Amino acid sequence: MVRWKLKHGAGQLFIYVITSSEIPDGQIEIKHCAFLKQKYYQRHPAFIYGIAGSYKEALDIVLKMFAEADESGMTGDVRGYLNSALGDN
Template identity: 40%
Template sequence: MEWYKNLYAGDSIIHRQKKVRWKIMHNAGMLRVYVITLASNENNLLDIIPSRELLQKHYPKKELYIVGLAGDYEEALEVAGHIISDVYRKTRGFDVRGYLRPEGKQGV
């Protein structure tokens, strides 16, 4: 699991994102938190995943590149929209993966 350097966060979570991040990394369970990741397939831009799914033993966490956090699903939609708007405003395109991934890191 990798984290975007300039992580996007919803208003309800912005002041506790370090704590939330730590809990997600240590499987401490954040039931009402959603993570926003680069899409798991090339047809989509982003995935919104309830953090409770990450608690499952065999969830493929290793391949996740987390770019945002939100306190509920509606906020996750807003954060995802903000991410896509930022990418479009800065690049005039929708290559979210290309814009957010660190140089030299392909894959997911």
């Protein structure tokens, strides 16, 4: 249901998404789902790596992502790790 609401622009008060950074050499960002309703994201859809029910939960997910990247030998490159795990080299 959360994914459907995100896709169709329905408001959700406590949902945060983990996306690719807008900065060229950036890693990932945590954004409130309301940001995705802006016109920019209609033209440039964000790639969502994760969905969380609170900002704290989003931070926990990001920390886990960085720990997994570190364990796989990709320290500091969580975006590269996530893309390789998804098969998007």
